[in-house]
Amino acid sequence: MSKTALDKDLRKLDRMEAATHATSRSLAPLGIAVVFLVGAAAWTSVTFQGGPYGYLVVISAVIVGYMALNIGANDVANNMGPAVGAKALTMGGALVIAALAEASGALLAGGDVVSTVANDLLRADTALEGRSLVFVMLAALLASALWVNLATILGAPVSTTHAVVGGVVGAGIAAAGFGVVVWPTIGTIAASWVISPVLGGIFSALFLALIRKTILQRKDRIAAARCWVPILVAAMAGIFAAYLATKGLRRVWSPGAGLVLTIGLGCAILVWLAARPWIRQRSRGMENRKRHVSRLFRLPLVCAAALLSFAHGANDVANAVGPFAAIVAVLQNGGAAAGELELPVWVLAIGAIGLALGLALFGPRLIRTVGEKITKMNETRAYCVALSAAITVLFASALGLPVSSTHIAVGAIFGVGFLREFYSNRRLQSELVPVRAIGIDAGRLNASPEEAVAKYRRRERRRLVRRRHVLQIVAAWVFTVPATAVLSGVLYLLLAALML
Template identity: 55%
Template structure:
């Protein structure tokens, strides 16, 4: 090899090393960009709050609360919104980028256009305002609740567990209330209902999602003429979706515009179901023309309804859950502005703006991790299975409202994913057992082979369930400690 060739080879190696170094630097810097944008948003939230209040101690408290509230909103976007968009992404009905854009728009629209203008600052009666007579103690209790719930949701996102942000706030308020006024300050019957919802929400969501998947398998997938069956039943499922979401939005998402009772909401939903069924019949017939008699064709028929249902879920989530999450911030603003506290207060528009934009930034910067986990790492989803999850979420909320039960949208959606996965597991095992009994009567499957055929990842299942169980007590304990520290420093 000549000296000239050796020099060129050495130069190529050096350039390769430089290229690897640049790639590594770019890979390391990517998370820092997200953190930088998030930090800038927190600073802007604090500056905006400071401009709305005069000088004094109340101003500094509200500024600090606005920063913490913005931090909470970022965490809601990173964790909670994944439950609405994850199934659609996992089913390949939406790209990750498309899901983030749709969710950001719909969540913000739900929060700003239809978000409740009155919120129970004590998280639906968890503690009695009369038990906390001192205004400063009340403010620091709400601050502790806000900080603890935000930290807990942040930790859950980092671990990869979708948790209920509303339950985190409830736990934070309960812990601060106990630290401030003792166990008697807590409304234990309300806490009992919330504890019951830990079980009711995911189980009900899972059962309804599994029931719809069983119906689709029996009436559409496992029939000779799949396309003809789809033409008959897909419009019916679209009508059910339209009716469920119309009732859902009427009950949960339109409180600022008009107050609708559940009976009237169900009647409106029934009307919407009939209208959308009639509209979708010719559309599905036209879309299915020329399709092959295969499951792949069926997936295409469910893709657009799935995207629409995911967008509606995000709108309803923004309308309903953002107000709960910024409730403690609204309480602090009310106390700082009027020098007192109340069980219910109006949410200022700038507080809702912090919630709406914080959710959007949190989703775009930190949401992809949980979207991928919910959509593809618990169980394998396709448009039909994901559609069952979205449909179960809306119907479960309606059923829970009718029964008067507090439920978590997070638990319902993830419970629906579990329900679909466990039903697939049971159904596959049943078909394999029937096939085996025909071909090899008396033959048994080895335990190793049985474990290999599991269609729900048990590690994710156990992690998520454990996070659900400890959310309220963990947030309560953390909030109590933070309140004691804040009370010692500032009261």
């Protein structure tokens, strides 16, 4: 009996030790995040020389760091999720590549769109200036960060750009009424709710249909791959070269349209010449199966994910530091209205480090949602998603349409998923001739009524996109701007009551 009691006690101790270890592992990311925020506050207090308003900049820096953490945790999944879902990258490899690419993009090319976030949403000719503008931006940052954090907890990828826009609009209305908002800008942003996912879905479905037609449905898939994969990879290289020239490197270089086209064509030709022997060598001895042919897209997919992360860091760092730049500009002028915004490197550094840390500490959950829970990914489908994201941004920029990288990527995943579902159900439908059997027409089918019902049920189960996730994500998209606007307005009124 004593031995049995001792064994039970030892088992209890083992369970307690395991539970303690699991708890410490779950708390470790929070601890690291807190250390980062404390470090951002200390760094800002030493770097910024703002006189009596320095404490507001320190508070703002903490909120900026919190926002950057949430952007890294939520937005980066759009770029790495498909590659992880396709097993082209492990979770660890994706986190390392994305963290380096995001931080590099934010530091080297970030900040070009800061003036849009900080200035273009609110009218400059209103009474909203000085400390009121500071509190508007503080409320906007905190509200958008809280909303993105909630979306991350719920596993819903949302647009951090829209969250910041909603925050600035809500706080601006609370401070100076509806007339302070530049409503045409808000209208174009609202239009992107529909434009972004639709364009992403259309382009990704078209690319997948092209690959199916030219490679996967051919009798000799290897020969078709040797011909078409270099062309597709070259197209990807040209598109990404133009993408980076126009979107990802605008802070350090701004080429004209003719030069961008030349760069894209030049990169496409060089990559096509390099890809032909590489694809031929990789395809030697390969089985003539779809799964094996899809592996030829693995390396291009990894490169595409890294380039998307770089461009994302360059562009979306403004979501965190844009309002902060306005705060710093106001307080450096002693509380007067901000003029032309100049973004200090130390501000970009807080955003860059926050993006990388947020991805590493809290990103895996959203990466799994985007890459695995919406629809099943392989290398070919993930490649179509990445290529669609780049070309959609270029296409929308040429038309002057504001788009969300989050909406584009998720819409592209929906596009390949629904196309697969369409093809699968069309093939199954061809096996079913209208018959009447147990509520189903069963007269002309060359099968028993039981077989007809089985085929019908089989067709009904071919839903390759999880509807629950579609509804959840779309609901989060719709509520992002109004929810952050209301929350930001409330936070502004609280700040004004306490500090004005």
